[in-house]
Amino acid sequence: MDESVKEKYAGQDVVFKCLGENILQNAFEGYNACIFAYGQTGSGKSYTMMGTADQPGLIPKLCSGLFERAQKEENEEQSFKVEVSYMEIYNEKVRDLLDPKGSRQSLKVREHSVYGPYVDGLSKLAVASYKVRIHFMKGLC
Template identity: 45%
Template sequence: MTEESAVKVCVRVRPLIARKNQRFILVLFHSNGNVNTNLSLLTDRVFAADETTSQLYNDIAKPLVVSTVEGYNGTIFAYGQTSSGKTFTMMGTSRTLGVIPQAVEDVFQTIKNFPKKEFLLRVSYMEIYNETVTDLLVDSWKRKPLEVREQINVG
């Protein structure tokens, strides 16, 4: 292992709350004490810890869900450190619905609102963990890693 690959990085984002299309600075603190502030990102939205899953769903996911009912493809992707709240945000609890249950509810409510229109739903529910892709719609005892292909026809 080289010295460079052994460097541990801690990330701090400033400001913690970014408005739409606001640029913010990503500050990297290396274990050797060096600081790199040369990186910046353009965000759609960064949510603070005190904001609810419903706020996140209404601001980010609901417009995407509505557009899928209009025929567009959509992806909701949760990314973050282990134990950072991804599963809670996506699944929720029996009292606090997560993004996925709210999205499913909205899709079927929208379909119900258009009784004369025909809909075809295709849904994928996957987990990417330790570079392994798993289909979460398959029974857990049958589950095996999915094959990742770079090109549809070649493999």
């Protein structure tokens, strides 16, 4: 890697420290979390989000951190429920990446008067462990 590129390079750990830690903290404070990766083809969005087996990306690090912290903090008075949606917007088409039917139909973005924008028909799956998350993500990237 060229020295000028190395200066500007942010590895997976740096990305997680800068973005992931705050997202995780906010989730435990009761806020929904959303990651929006935008950029031209080949700019590194998928790598940053998913990473590799040796260098896990933001999503695997968030999932791991989420379940580790939930396990530590769960007790008789406090329990956790994790729900996941995973979508792609490409060429102005919204696609559900967790669609159990595997359909490639384009979904519509709507707006609720109280809750705000949402994707009509987007899967929302309950996830009980990090291993379940890995099962869902295999084959998507």
